[in-house]
Amino acid sequence: MRRSKKERQQLLKQKINENPFITDESLAEFFHVSVQTIRLDRLELSIPELRERIKHVAEKQFDTVKALSLEEVIGEIIDLQLDQRAISILDIGPEHVFSRTKIARGHHLFAQANSLAVAIIDDELALTSKANVRFTRRVKQGERVIAKAKVINNEKERTKVEVTSFVEQELVFSGEFHMYRRDLLSEGEKGEHEDRN
Amino acid sequence: MRRSKKERQQLLKQKINENPFITDESLAEFFHVSVQTIRLDRLELSIPELRERIKHVAEKQFDTVKALSLEEVIGEIIDLQLDQRAISILDIGPEHVFSRTKIARGHHLFAQANSLAVAIIDDELALTSKANVRFTRRVKQGERVIAKAKVINNEKERTKVEVTSFVEQELVFSGEFHMYRRDLLSEGEKGEHEDRN
Numbered sequence: 001m002r003r004s005k006k007e008r009q010q011l012l013k014q015k016i017n018e019n020p021f022i023t024d025e026s027l028a029e030f031f032h033v034s035v036q037t038i039r040l041d042r043l044e045l046s047i048p049e050l051r052e053r054i055k056h057v058a059e060k061q062f063d064t065v066k067a068l069s070l071e072e073v074i075g076e077i078i079d080l081q082l083d084q085r086a087i088s089i090l091d092i093g094p095e096h097v098f099s100r101t102k103i104a105r106g107h108h109l110f111a112q113a114n115s116l117a118v119a120i121i122d123d124e125l126a127l128t129s130k131a132n133v134r135f136t137r138r139v140k141q142g143e144r145v146i147a148k149a150k151v152i153n154n155e156k157e158r159t160k161v162e163v164t165s166f167v168e169q170e171l172v173f174s175g176e177f178h179m180y181r182r183d184l185l186s187e188g189e190k191g192e193h194e195d196r197n
Numbered sequence: 198m199r200r201s202k203k204e205r206q207q208l209l210k211q212k213i214n215e216n217p218f219i220t221d222e223s224l225a226e227f228f229h230v231s232v233q234t235i236r237l238d239r240l241e242l243s244i245p246e247l248r249e250r251i252k253h254v255a256e257k258q259f260d261t262v263k264a265l266s267l268e269e270v271i272g273e274i275i276d277l278q279l280d281q282r283a284i285s286i287l288d289i290g291p292e293h294v295f296s297r298t299k300i301a302r303g304h305h306l307f308a309q310a311n312s313l314a315v316a317i318i319d320d321e322l323a324l325t326s327k328a329n330v331r332f333t334r335r336v337k338q339g340e341r342v343i344a345k346a347k348v349i350n351n352e353k354e355r356t357k358v359e360v361t362s363f364v365e366q367e368l369v370f371s372g373e374f375h376m377y378r379r380d381l382l383s384e385g386e387k388g389e390h391e392d393r394n
């Protein structure tokens with residue numbers, strides 16, 4: 001059952017609205033058309049290509065990370081409101097997968113989520129004390145993982161961050177990170193007995 | 198209160214027996230003597246240097262990893278009995294730490310433990326479905342982390358692996374990994390509905 005061009009373009013617009021990070025390849029697969037057809041559809045509808053759409057989201061003002069340097073974040077941060085929420089993108093390349101199965105290795109999904117949980121903290125020091133994570137769907141090489149973090153509990157020096165990661169709006173990973181935090185600038189490092197968390 | 202040379206050498210022998218992975222630097226610190234003194238003590242006692250001691254452990258026969266290739270293991274495997282227990286060593290270098298604090302990043306300790314939990318599985322496919330982990334003590338650049346894994350529960354296609362990681366016999370990380378496993382060779386890959394775990 002092939003859709004008419006008009007139907008397809010309407011649905012295409014809707015799908016990109018729902019998920020601005022969807023690739024032309026995924027759209028082509030979804031609509032059973034060629035990637036070239038999707039590109040022409042986008043041109044006719046004046047929808048910019050994926051890279052531009054990401055840049056557009058990224059250019060909206062967001063906070064600066066404090067607890068680590070931006071290069072230390074695994075994945076690319078595209079939204080950040082300190083102590084509230086954060087989003088990052090990680091494209092799964094050959095360096096992230098088991099050579100035999102091309103399935104993404106768990107510690108890379110963990111690293112993306114964990115570094116987002118560090119980045120969300122509005123303090124100079126943020127360390128993970130505990131994490132409970134679930135890998136709910138295999139992620140393959142070539143897929144794009146979007147991780148969303150939000151602070152769900154914030155007490156003095158303790159913050160709980162929930163991270164959910166998606167490929168094409170399908171949940172692939174979820175985790176609860178218990179973070180220890182401290183304001184290094186105002187307090188300075190204390191004695192060794194505080195060095196545990 | 199300085200020990201006599203004889204006392205020190207006796208205790209030194211005992212300490213290395215308890216923990217063959219202890220460095221000369223740690224021993225020197227423990228005994229409040231120079232690293233040179235420790236080296237001379239070892240010479241007199243005919244205790245090989247650390248690198249040799251590690252090689253000695255490693256040369257004892259151990260099983261070959263099945264679920265991933267040896268280069269994919271994070272850290273160096275020094276003992277492996279499939280479906281029973283495994284040990285690996287990870288030396289924390291500058292690439293593993295936060296640049297500002299020189300504290301090891303959580304995902305590297307996670308990666309060492311998780312890849313050991315994969316390596317221990319006696320099947321061609323091993324994937325992590327769930328992990329509960331704790332970071333119990335900060336690990337600094339230059340420290341050596343010894344991770345010990347053991348299978349604590351083994352049902353068809355499901356294996357629970359416990360990993361505890363130590364620096365100088367002090368617990369720095371512990372985790373419980375729920376693994377999904379399958380014998381790819383005899384079964385072959387099945388339908389998409391089995392592709393979740």
